[in-house]
Amino acid sequence: MAGKKILVVEDDALIRELVKMNLESAGFTIVLAMDGFQGLEMARTENPDLIVLDIMLPKMDGFKVCRILKFDDKYKHIPIIMLTARMQEVDKETGFKTGADVYMTKPFEPEELIRKINQTIEQGMKK
DSSP states (O other): OOOOOEEEOSSSSHHHHHHHHHHHHHOOOEEEEEEHHHHHHHHHHOOEEEEEEOOOSSOOOOOHHHHHHSSTTTTTTOOEEEEEEEEHHHHHHHHHHHSSEEEEEEOOOOOHHHHHHHHHHHHHOOO
């Protein structure tokens, strides 16, 4: 899936850079956002092929960002992978209810994230 544009919405600079570095080495083009509001705006202006979205974000949490995008006909086609430290079953359920396509928890293996991104993009192309 090289060349696909991924929006990474993550407030932790270390995790943001780790994800960026790993995804770029896998051939993806990466755009970054540091809070929920910026993530929502960049999703609308950059029209990424996929979004990697944290939940616990400043200004607007990831659940709200996901819900807004998934209930908008213009953006609901963009797959969203929630990547979060929140491991409770209720958080996972909320993630899927708000429209997440995949729910992953931190800590995570970069290879697993890349595999999930490729699978999710591939599934979207078959629709």
